[in-house]
Amino acid sequence: MSAISLAIPGGIGAVLAGLMFALLKGDRRSAVDTIVHLCLAAVAALFIGFLAARAIDNPGGFTEILVGGLLSGVLYSLVALGFVLIFKASGVFNYAQGAMVLVAGLALVRSLDFLLAKGVATVAAIPLAILFAGAVMALCAFVIEKWVLRPLLNQDGLTLFMATIGATFALEGAAQMVFGSDVYPLSLFPTDPMILLESLFPGGILINKLDVWGAVIAGVLVVTLALFFQYTKTGRALRAVADDHAAAQSVGIPISWIWFIVWLVAGLVALVAATVWGTKLGVQFSITFLALKALPVLIIGGFTSVPGAIVGGLIVGAGEKLAELYLGELIGGGIEYWFAYVLALAVLLVRPQGLFGEKIIERI
Amino acid sequence: MLYRETGQFKTTYASDMAIFPLRQDRNALLVLLAFAFVGVPLLAHLHIWPFGSEYLLRAILLPFLILALAAIGVNILIGYCGQISLGSGAFMAIGAYMAYKFANGIPEIGLPALPVLASILLGGLCSALFGILFGIPSLRIKGLYLAVATLAAQFFFDWVFLRVGWFTNYIPSGSVSAPELNFLGWVVDDPVERYLLCLIFVSVFALIAKNLVRGNIGRQWMAIRDMDIAAELMGIRPFFAKLSAFAVSSFIVGVAGALWAFVYLGAWEPLAFDINRSLQLLFMVIIGGLGSILGSFLGAGFILILPILLNQLLPVLMAPLVSLGSSSGAHWLTEFAHHMSSTETVSHLEFIIFGSLICLLLIKEPHGFARLISLAKEKLRLWPFPY
Numbered sequence: 001m002s003a004i005s006l007a008i009p010g011g012i013g014a015v016l017a018g019l020m021f022a023l024l025k026g027d028r029r030s031a032v033d034t035i036v037h038l039c040l041a042a043v044a045a046l047f048i049g050f051l052a053a054r055a056i057d058n059p060g061g062f063t064e065i066l067v068g069g070l071l072s073g074v075l076y077s078l079v080a081l082g083f084v085l086i087f088k089a090s091g092v093f094n095y096a097q098g099a100m101v102l103v104a105g106l107a108l109v110r111s112l113d114f115l116l117a118k119g120v121a122t123v124a125a126i127p128l129a130i131l132f133a134g135a136v137m138a139l140c141a142f143v144i145e146k147w148v149l150r151p152l153l154n155q156d157g158l159t160l161f162m163a164t165i166g167a168t169f170a171l172e173g174a175a176q177m178v179f180g181s182d183v184y185p186l187s188l189f190p191t192d193p194m195i196l197l198e199s200l201f202p203g204g205i206l207i208n209k210l211d212v213w214g215a216v217i218a219g220v221l222v223v224t225l226a227l228f229f230q231y232t233k234t235g236r237a238l239r240a241v242a243d244d245h246a247a248a249q250s251v252g253i254p255i256s257w258i259w260f261i262v263w264l265v266a267g268l269v270a271l272v273a274a275t276v277w278g279t280k281l282g283v284q285f286s287i288t289f290l291a292l293k294a295l296p297v298l299i300i301g302g303f304t305s306v307p308g309a310i311v312g313g314l315i316v317g318a319g320e321k322l323a324e325l326y327l328g329e330l331i332g333g334g335i336e337y338w339f340a341y342v343l344a345l346a347v348l349l350v351r352p353q354g355l356f357g358e359k360i361i362e363r364i
Numbered sequence: 365m366l367y368r369e370t371g372q373f374k375t376t377y378a379s380d381m382a383i384f385p386l387r388q389d390r391n392a393l394l395v396l397l398a399f400a401f402v403g404v405p406l407l408a409h410l411h412i413w414p415f416g417s418e419y420l421l422r423a424i425l426l427p428f429l430i431l432a433l434a435a436i437g438v439n440i441l442i443g444y445c446g447q448i449s450l451g452s453g454a455f456m457a458i459g460a461y462m463a464y465k466f467a468n469g470i471p472e473i474g475l476p477a478l479p480v481l482a483s484i485l486l487g488g489l490c491s492a493l494f495g496i497l498f499g500i501p502s503l504r505i506k507g508l509y510l511a512v513a514t515l516a517a518q519f520f521f522d523w524v525f526l527r528v529g530w531f532t533n534y535i536p537s538g539s540v541s542a543p544e545l546n547f548l549g550w551v552v553d554d555p556v557e558r559y560l561l562c563l564i565f566v567s568v569f570a571l572i573a574k575n576l577v578r579g580n581i582g583r584q585w586m587a588i589r590d591m592d593i594a595a596e597l598m599g600i601r602p603f604f605a606k607l608s609a610f611a612v613s614s615f616i617v618g619v620a621g622a623l624w625a626f627v628y629l630g631a632w633e634p635l636a637f638d639i640n641r642s643l644q645l646l647f648m649v650i651i652g653g654l655g656s657i658l659g660s661f662l663g664a665g666f667i668l669i670l671p672i673l674l675n676q677l678l679p680v681l682m683a684p685l686v687s688l689g690s691s692s693g694a695h696w697l698t699e700f701a702h703h704m705s706s707t708e709t710v711s712h713l714e715f716i717i718f719g720s721l722i723c724l725l726l727i728k729e730p731h732g733f734a735r736l737i738s739l740a741k742e743k744l745r746l747w748p749f750p751y
């Protein structure tokens with residue numbers, strides 16, 4: 001490392017620390033807060049400085065990891081989106097989102113295999129299988145809304161959260177009993193690697209086509225959701241319910257129907273996530289643990305913000321890949337396992353509602 | 365008719381503030397304790413069903429007691445202080461691994477191998493320290509955000525105990541085993557002794573916990589739980605109240621973790637304390653009843669025994685189906701019966717029933733078994749003339 005590769009990141013780090021400190025001025029309440037913020041700013045500055053030093057040493061490799069991390073982060077966002085939709089509309093912290101991805105994936109891959117085995121052409125089989133999986137998700141939404149959520153109306157968040165864990169067990173068991181519990185390969189998207197920006201870096205940067213597809217799909221999904229929320233009657237009703245249940249009900253919005261729609265939309269988001277993740281890992285039980293990967297994404301972005309889920313995913317994806325490679329050699333591998341959570345904890349200490357969440361206002 | 369307070373006059377402050385003001389409650393508890401301390405070992409010694417079987421002691425009573433202890437710890441944090449934690453498994457792990465380190469001595473700081481009892485308590489103390497550390501965010505973060513934040517502790521410590529060789533004394537397999545359980549000269553070995561040991565721990569900690577939550581500090585916790593801003597305005601220090609709840613809770617959970625590792629498992633890996641353990645403890649506390657020591661026991665019993673029961677019952681229930689399938693001529697029925705009775709399907713069915721029962725319980729009684737018990741007591745006081 002040359003002197004310049006130390007001085008530049010050091011400068012960037014110092015500026016960043018100052019910036020963070022200045023930005024957070026209005027948010028501090030006590031001396032403890034100030035100290036915590038200062039420490040966090042220092043750690044963040046150190047980490048970014050450290051990364052900057054590595055980036056200057058080997059720009060090609062750094063960009064490759066950064067882009068790869070960002071793209072895999074988008075895939076986390078796909079799962080996190082479902083959480084956000086449900087939390088916004090019904091205040092339920094839905095642990096079952098990962099199980100819903102599993103259900104959707106299993107329904108899709110098994111029906112697709114079945115149709116292909118019957119001799120249906122691939123072009124016809126894929127839409128049919130997607131339709132079938134969508135119908136299964138609608139059934140899930142109906143069952144959960146009718147038998148889990150509606151009886152638990154007006155219970156506190158913790159009880160609802162536990163109920164969704166119960167629903168997770170039931171969904172996992174049912175999906176595996178009906179559709180089988182092996183690893184089923186799914187290949188809707190190309191998974192071969194490709195090389196980009198060869199002119200800029202020696203050797204170019206290597207990324208997986210699937211990740212690019214994932215990013216494109218996530219983009220389309222977010223735009224679709226935004227249009228749906230903004231311009232349709234149901235979408236407006238959804239936003240009204242998210243804003244205030246009681247007020248929405250009093251102007252005549254049928255709340256249980258809206259909740260069904262929300263769970264259905266979350267189920268369809270899970271289906272989209274399942275197509276990408278199923279292609280990446282194969283449809284298998286461990287897909288349910290995606291829920292645990294998506295939680296820090298939510299925390300960072302804020303429970304109530306759709307753009308937050310995307311930005312959170314990007315931060316988590318890039319952060320954990322970079323940390324795994326550059327910090328991993330210092331303190332041992334497998335950092336990916338917890339890095340996102342510690343990052344989320346740090347973000348929460350500064351902004352308790354996440355980066356894009358609505359400001360939490362408390363009254364007595 | 366049997367459960368009346370008539371004629372039981374409280375003539376001293378002590379009797380007014382008793383844990384069990386009713387004589388019937390006291391007697392019931394005494395009988396229960398006598399049965400647990402004397403009856404069960406005696407029956408086990410005489411090989412009287414069902415206590416004669418080692419299975420009951422080793423696979424049901426032992427984990428029940430230890431998990432009930434852990435559930436008491438979790439209940440202090442979640443039920444009494446209102447701070448939702450999903451990191452209980454990590455604190456159990458800290459208790460277990462630090463107790464292991466203390467029991468084997470830490471040469472780096474010149475500490476010789478300590479007696480088992482001291483190691484277990486010191487393990488709990490270490491857990492309390494980290495509990496305070498990971499409790500600091502609770503001063504700013506509330507509710508479900510805090511729940512996810514505590515997951516950071518869970519994942520971080522899972523990784524630490526898996527990757528950092530120091531905690532496992534650099535054993536290549538990563539699986540460490542408990543030292544000889546010598547408690548002040550009493551060598552705990554057979555299942556009855558293990559059971560008695562855990563029973564002593566649970567009784568002592570349940571008593572301590574019950575008295576803590578009845579006292580000044582417990583009232584502070586409850587004030588924070590009910591509304592922390594109002595509590596702060598009344599002069600309760602959130603800093604002290606929240607962190608003390610984290611400390612006490614993690615201490616008890618840590619001791620339970622050390623017992624789980626030393627007495628129940630014997631040899632263990634970090635996997636024994638993963639996120640599923642945390643969720644299991646959370647279930648116990650919620651199903652049992654938030655803010656109730658009795659509820660911790662009931663919840664622990666239910667969550668522990670339900671899967672065992674399903675595991676034993678389902679194959680029996682499936683048996684007629686199998687014989688029906690093989691006797692009938694229909695091909696699809698045979699196929700179906702074969703599919704339904706496979707171990708895989710039974711385990712999936714277990715999942716479904718367990719999950720659905722949890723949902724059902726939450727819907728029918730969101731306040732847990734403890735509420736059911738207190739309702740039953742209310743009814744019993746008026747029985748048989750409820751007017």
